[in-house]
Amino acid sequence: MLTVAAMADALFEEPRLAAVYDPLDPDRSDLDVYAAVTVEFGARTVLDIGCGTGTFACLLAGRGIQVIGVDPAAASLDVARAKPGAGRVRWIQAEAADLPPLQVDLATMTGNVAQVFVTDREWGAALRSAYASLRPGGRLVFETRDLAAKAWLEWNRAGSLSRAEVPGVGMVESWAEVFAVHADLVSFRSTFVFEADGTTLTSDSTLRFRRRGEVADSLRSAGFELDDLRDAPDRPGRELVFIARRPAEPPSGNGLPARDSRSRQAANPVYGSELVGGQ
Numbered sequence: 001m002l003t004v005a006a007m008a009d010a011l012f013e014e015p016r017l018a019a020v021y022d023p024l025d026p027d028r029s030d031l032d033v034y035a036a037v038t039v040e041f042g043a044r045t046v047l048d049i050g051c052g053t054g055t056f057a058c059l060l061a062g063r064g065i066q067v068i069g070v071d072p073a074a075a076s077l078d079v080a081r082a083k084p085g086a087g088r089v090r091w092i093q094a095e096a097a098d099l100p101p102l103q104v105d106l107a108t109m110t111g112n113v114a115q116v117f118v119t120d121r122e123w124g125a126a127l128r129s130a131y132a133s134l135r136p137g138g139r140l141v142f143e144t145r146d147l148a149a150k151a152w153l154e155w156n157r158a159g160s161l162s163r164a165e166v167p168g169v170g171m172v173e174s175w176a177e178v179f180a181v182h183a184d185l186v187s188f189r190s191t192f193v194f195e196a197d198g199t200t201l202t203s204d205s206t207l208r209f210r211r212r213g214e215v216a217d218s219l220r221s222a223g224f225e226l227d228d229l230r231d232a233p234d235r236p237g238r239e240l241v242f243i244a245r246r247p248a249e250p251p252s253g254n255g256l257p258a259r260d261s262r263s264r265q266a267a268n269p270v271y272g273s274e275l276v277g278g279q
C-alpha cells in the first residue's frame, strides 16, 4: 500500500486519484444550488475557490459567465484543464488566501471546501481573501456540513464502500474510514484499490465541522454581512448554505464608491489589470 504525502490532500494532488475524482462521484446535483444563485444574483463574473477538477467552473463558462477557478492542487487543475470548455476558464494554482487582485460578482466554495480550512487562522485568511476579490455588493456562497448531523458517523468501510468501472482505468473500489474525532475536527482515510494493477492508494484528510453561529461570526469578522442561511436542497438537514455579502460601500467624497487597494488594481474583473492571459 502506498500512502501519498502532498501539500493538499493526496485525494486532490495525486494524479491517479484526481483522475478518478469525477467518475467516482458522478452525481453533482449539489452544484444546482450554486448554479441557481448565480442566476438569482445575476452574476457575470464568478470566482470558484477550491475548484478542484473544475466541474462547476466549466458548467458556468458554458453559460457564458466569466469564471476563474482557483485550487492549490496541480493534478486536479490538470483534470480541469482537459475538460470541454476549460479554455474559457482562467485557472489559477493557489491557496484561497493567496488570490491575485480580482473584482467579481460572486465567489463560491462548492463541495464543502469551507471545511478544509481547519484552523481559525486559515479560515479567516480565506474569508478575507474572498472578500477582497468581490466587488462591493458581491456575494460569497458556500456550504458546510452541519455539525449536528454528524455526517462522519457514516464514514466507515461498510457505509461508504463503492465499486465503479472507470473508463480507461478499470474497476476501482473505494471507501472512507474515520480514524480520529477531536471536538469539531474529523480525520479520515480514503482508500482506493485499482483492480487493474492491484495498486492501493490512500489519502488522509481532516475536516473542520463549524457550528452555524461560528461561521456567522467568522463571516462578520471578515467584513461580510450574512444575507441568508439556507438548507442545502440535495441534503436537507445535513448541510447549510451560507450566502454572505460584501457590503456596498458608502459614496466617498467625490461621489465615487470607495474601494480597497486590491480592488483598485483589478481593472478587468476576471483578468485584473496586470494579469491578462491567465496563469
Ligand SMILES: C[S@@+](CC[C@H](N)C(=O)[O-])C[C@H]1O[C@@H](n2cnc3c(N)ncnc32)[C@H](O)[C@@H]1O
Binding pocket: 008, 009, 012, 049, 050, 051, 052, 053, 054, 055, 056, 070, 071, 072, 073, 076, 094, 095, 096, 097, 109, 110, 111, 112, 113, 116
Ligand atoms: C472536496 S474538494 C471540492 C472540489 C470542488 N469544489 C468540487 O465541488 O468538486 C476540496 C478542494 O479544496 C481544495 N483546497 C484544499 N486546500 C485549499 C486551500 N487552502 N485553498 C483553496 N482550495 C483548497 C482541494 O485541493 C480540493 O480541490
